[in-house]
């Protein structure tokens with residue numbers, strides 16, 4: 325791999341490595357965090373990053389950016405990247421999502437095992453520590469139980485121009501707060517009736533420091549802790565603690581968390597003062613989100629597409645989920661390349677979807693075998709076959725390279741017969757200017773086969789063309805002496821009817837008709853592309869008759885395709901189009 329271009333995160337990590345910022349971290353446990361550190365890191369990594377998805381949906385292409393950034397930096401600095409499930413929100417989370425996320429991180433080519441240890445973690449494993457830390461804050465007068473309604477709290481928070489107002493509950497003593505908080509934990513109070521808040525500054529210019537809520541009451545069964553808890557930590561409280569317990573060095577997140585950073589630091593400093601955590605503490609750094617045109621990257625919105633049946637599932641090949649992209653045939657290496665090339669910056673970036681398609685083609689072109697397929701089939705009848713070859717049953721063997729630039733990969737065998745399948749649009753009764761393919765009186769080459777001269781077509785009662793007729797021009801077989809004596813301007817692909825394999829072809833287009841489907845709060849369902857999936861019956865050459873699912877191929881003139889990982893059967897092929905040969909819509 326080529327040297328990675330630098331970016332501000334790389335620079336920060338280089339600086340910390342050079343300064344030895346994290347060299348003095350004690351290993352083997354910190355007082356009070358038995359939950360994790362019993363099995364905690366004992367390895368020598370001085371750079372420790374994490375990818376922290378919430379298991380409330382499937383990973384999408386934006387997550388791929390974050391995964392590649394974190395795992396890539398960890399690899400480049402000889403460190404570790406944790407896969408941590410940020411599972412503090414029980415009502416939306418599910419084991420199904422945990423499993424799917426693990427599978428897709430691995431599929432993308434990353435590994436959370438390092439220095440002989442698995443670095444797979446669950447935030448919910450730290451609930452005991454988080455609870456203890458909350459009591460600690462209460463005891464030090466740094467947190468209080470607030471019984472205002474959600475509306476009152478919102479109103480009293482103030483806004484950018486107005487300082488907030490203190491809650492009437494803010495002056496409670498630590499012992500009152502402790503008793504109340506324990507009642508919250510013990511299920512004495514109703515969901516939503518009160519919250520625990522950090523006690524910081526209701527007049528702070530940063531609204532996130534106006535006594536943020538850190539615990540809420542929610543009677544919900546958790547996928548990991550079951551019914552053990554009826555109070556759950558808020559994300560802003562949980563996340564810094566997760567990082568600190570795992571001894572993360574650089575906590576990389578997206579820009580929308582920038583305003584949370586002061587609270588991140590406030591919380592960890594307070595817990596370190598209290599001896600619950602130890603220095604050096606993790607630091608948060610923000611980078612811009614990756615957005616892709618014609619795609620939405622919000623788990624909630626993607627879930628709506630699934631739940632309402634606008635797509636066939638999370639792994640629908642049109643979905644920008646990694647599961648969908650895998651099924652579509654996109655390669656992990658091309659996704660990684662797109663993520664790498666997009667760097668890391670301090671602004672959210674919009675990539676055009678073509679960038680991903682170009683990366684796919686660049687990745688697939690040198691690798692995948694070639695084959696011929698007919699997507700919109702029309703019969704071509706060679707009416708002088710018997711005269712030229714002596715028998716209607718004669719089959720004329722042909723061959724073509726598996727890959728044009730890799731002769732060592734050998735040849736594909738197939739044959740010509742008297743009836744072939746060709747593309748409907750390779751014939752025109754009346755040719756437009758510049759049309760060099762089949763029209764009456766014109767000669768074209770059947771790729772890897774012979775030259776034929778078009779004589780006309782057959783039609784049904786309604787005038788629809790049902791077959792094209794042509795005659796073989798003798799002694800023009802590709803690869804034989806004199807084959808090129810007749811010059812033709814058109815070369816067409818074909819599959820012989822006697823050996824063609826009937827195939828379902830699924831042709832995908834963008835899921836949305838607008839480059840920014842959800843911009844400005846638009847109802848993205850209103851810009852769903854009604855033609856984003858077309859299913860046709862076509863034919864493929866016999867070299868593909870028995871290939872397994874997830875086999876990629878380039879169909880000459882058509883683009884890159886993959887046998888569907890779910891629905892493909894060797895005797896009943898189902899093939900997805902990954903992308904065309906050139907940029908642009910459809911073909």
Ligand code: ATP
Pocket residue numbers: 375376377378379385386387389390410576577578612613614615621622623624
């Ligand atoms: P969504 O809004 O789709 O639910 P999220 O950010 O809430 O995404 P998480 O599961 O919390 O989902 O994301 C895990 C990590 O992936 C976070 O660190 C988040 O910042 C990062 N991430 C999510 N979307 C993007 C994106 N479009 N570009 C870069 N990083 C992203």
Ligand code: MG
Pocket residue numbers: 378
């Ligand atoms: Mg999130």
Ligand code: MG
Pocket residue numbers: 623
């Ligand atoms: Mg989100």
